């Protein structure tokens with residue numbers, strides 16, 4: 001690892017690296033969870049700050065990420081590695097996990113997942129239409145595209161991709177699959193592109209017309225938003241008082257869930273004079289800082305950081321005290 005957490009072997013640059021480590025406030029003998037190991041950019045930074053009594057639990061849905069974790073940190077007695085979704089955190093042996101001093105979720109896909117055509121995430125690199133982070137769980141994108149109704153496809157593209165051409169694309173997909181199934185990413189991307197009008201402003205980098213649809217199908221296939229909601233609840237329970245939760249999201253749907261979750265546990269809801277007095281609100285979280293975004297220097301080095309938003313909150317004592 002180089003300064004800033006860059007992994008020379010994978011080319012993966014962890015986003016908002018310094019802000020994450022500051023936000024988690026890593027101390028030498030603390031216990032931390034990186035719920036989205038990826039290539040371990042952030043995990044490596046946590047480990048550098050841990051002393052011999054510190055502990056780092058890492059998890060990822062993706063077997064390739066877990067193989068990297070084993071390779072890099074398998075011999076480090078401070079590190080426990082587990083393959084699975086952070087949504088299943090609550091089902092871990094509680095004593096082995098909680099209470100934690102810090103938890104990181106760096107959401108979405110890693111650069112290697114997008115770059116390896118065989119994983120089937122990329123509209124730019126032709127590969128089998130898969131898109132599962134965990135290739136042993138859930139339905140491949142190809143199987144979902146083959147069986148979903150036109151309305152369901154349109155709904156997913158609209159809800160998770162905010163794709164305004166969702167109905168037109170869904171109609172085109174259903175018409176084409178009647179002739180031949182979609183098995184490759186490039187094939188699906190071409191049909192989507194043919195149904196999305198190009199709006200390219202001079203001087204701006206053109207985004208691929210399948211970007212929104214691929215994002216939507218990926219979120220659906222991996223149950224990303226449901227996992228996030230379950231994972232946030234489990235994370236709050238697993239933190240000790242004073243422990244920090246740091247979440248990096250990459251699109252507005254994720255960030256909305258994170259923002260609402262933190263605000264819902266930090267701020268009393270606005271009262272309604274017509275309703276009887278509700279039970280007094282007891283905050284469980286304190287917002288540590290405003291949402292953080294990458295600065296110009298990071299964006300130049302890592303354009304993927306453009307949409308990243310980091311939110312950090314601290315768990316309060318049971319009565320709501322800091």
Ligand SMILES: C[S@@+](CC[C@H](N)C(=O)[O-])C[C@H]1O[C@@H](n2cnc3c(N)ncnc32)[C@H](O)[C@@H]1O
Pocket residue numbers: 012013014015035036037038039040041042043059060061062065084085086087106107108109110111133227228
């Ligand atoms: C953006 S990358 C993380 C990068 C990492 N912070 C680093 O510095 O290398 C996201 C990773 O989270 C994993 N992931 C996404 N959702 C997950 C979930 N619900 N449970 C476990 N891992 C998940 C993906 O497989 C991917 O490897």
